[in-house]
Amino acid sequence: MDGDDQQMRELQLIFIEEGKQSLADAEETLMALETTGFDVELVNKAFRLAHNFKGSARTVGFTELGKLAHKYEDLLTSIKKETLALSPKLISALLKCNDTLRKELLETQANPEYIPNVDAAIEALTEAASGGESISATLSAVPSTPEPDWTSGFGFFEDEAQKPALSQPTLKKINTPKAATPSVADETLKIPAQRLDVLLNIIGELVVNQSILDERRAKSDTGSPMAVQAIGYMSKLISDIQSLSISLRLVPIKPLFQKLRRTARDVADSLGKQVNLVEEGDYCELDKGVIDRMADPLNHMIRNAMDHGVDTAEERQKLGKSPVATVRVSALTQDDQVKITISDDGRGLNKDKILEKSIKNGLIKKGDELTDEQIFALIFAPGFSTKDQVTDVSGRGVGMEVVQRAVEDLKGSIRIESALGKGTTFEISLPLSLSIIGGMVVEANGQSYIVPVSQLVETIELNKYSIETVTGTGRTLNLRGEVLPVYNLASILHRKRGPVLKNKPDKDGVPPSRPALVTHYRGKKITFEVDKIVNQQKIVLKRLGKEFERIPGIVAGAVLSNGEPGLVLSLDQLVSGGD
């Protein structure tokens, strides 16, 4: 590739990013059209988006994409002129065309030499426009016809790119959706210019204060009030930069919600269920990494809610519920956490069925006593599915385990509430940022460890409670009527039996403090006795070496405020042993 090609590739990448946005906007518009019916404004908007997409695609040499966009635009023109009636079928066809464009766009992003194939999609659109009956059948066959039109590939790759593109592996790639995932290096982020301006302003201030300090140092006058003031101001500026730099990676959750809406629509359509999808808090912002990682799991959960959760209109009427089901997706920012909730007013989880299935699959033994939340947690076990028949909608070999794994990878947690006949609620808590967390620094066996504040319910003083030792169960305490098991952090981490600190009074008769952390574990609360609670700090998470990968409970490294390295613990993983 010479310089021109490189420049063109850069332009292409810009187009791909913009194109993704236009497609998302177009999708939103089409779905709005579906609910409102014909609306000139909306049709115009979709038309403009398609038109711009077509133009830009051609400019950067994506002739094939341009061709499809052209057809798409044609259809919208006909709708606009009202020579073609807007039908749900037509909207479905346009949405599918939108999907094809997005898929091809992602392929071109992942592989510069990829040549999009849009013939089938164009044919399908033509058929939809002529009112053909077999629209959906034709469209679903789109990805499986890799018969590329080599002669019209994008011009500037012709000499060098065609040969490798013709070879078998590349053709295979066309059928693998995974290949479309862009690598991290290609990842781009849209940042509001205003945030960058603020950042530049703060850095400017920092420079001013630095020169004040430099001048004082030159005069050997670093203790002067002016210098002290500058230092104080600088530390405020630095903490501003810190929070601002985290916000640079935050992106709104809205596009993800939009994707979920689309999934819900498609699934409801294919199952013939009537569902009203309610979105709340789509203005919430999350780290881009979190959003990317959660997109598929959330999509899966929506499918699940539509397929397994939502009952049919007849079932609903029998129970005296409104025939239209409601699925609610909401996001809520709370401190440094984001809570994503997916709830439905459908069937609810059937505990008996879950238990039966789990016993059959050997996940639990007959006679095991489990709390409701423990039973619900079983649906996260690998290969679990309560639906008697695997359906095309959600039975694609990815279970709820995928959801749990993603949530755990992101250091989040998930809770289920469900009532038979009334519905199910999944509540996912995720850290706002992947890099900085609130941490409680505690000591165990003379070593300091960090526990994310997000995992803590409260801290208590064990001396104020009576601790019972029950043979076989270990130590327990009664916290406001709730019986909680008491673990000792030092014992678990350093395999020393028994509490490290004895409850012996000092010489003044005051017993030494025995602090403990209360945390959630599989729907219950548990306590962790620690030697000492040091303080609460903002913790910058650091990646640990691969050596730590298989050690449950140790999730990250960190540098403490005294410069010492520290380990960030996940208390529930410590207890579960990474099960």
Place this chain on the structure above:
Amino acid sequence: MTTASTTKIDATLLDSDVDEAKHLVFRLADELYATPLSSIREITKMQHVKPVPFMAPCFRGILNLRGQIISVVDLRLKFDMPCPEPNSGLLIVVDTDNGPIATIVDDVVSVNDFDQDSIETNLALKTKVPVEFFTGVGHLGERLVNIIEIGKTLSNEDFAIVRRMKDQAVGL
């Protein structure tokens, strides 16, 4: 793009040109070891190493190296050698396939050339180093030097000694 990849290739060529024969010679107890210099990131004096639970004894812990958390392995313990004091020795930071790992050695002796031809490989030796990472024996004056691939030795090791703690945690 083109320029970037060309530079990369050039750098690799350059690296292998310079470093192939150059080895860092270090001492563990009274034995000499050498490893290709290309895998060494830096040598630093001993600093505070924080112990870590659930790891084999030779895994001394972690340290904060200019903001990066790096695992520390004591080669003396790994090779079953006497280790007088936990905080004695030098730290060699090695690039492994799994990222950087710091190793504790007693002393760094020198940097020497060991050509492939001068390394004796056909030895019926019983060594503490797994045979696949043991390149051979080289000569340094009067002394013999064990030549090892330190990066590979470290990245293939599984240091975790506890993986499931369920049984242990219940009933404490």
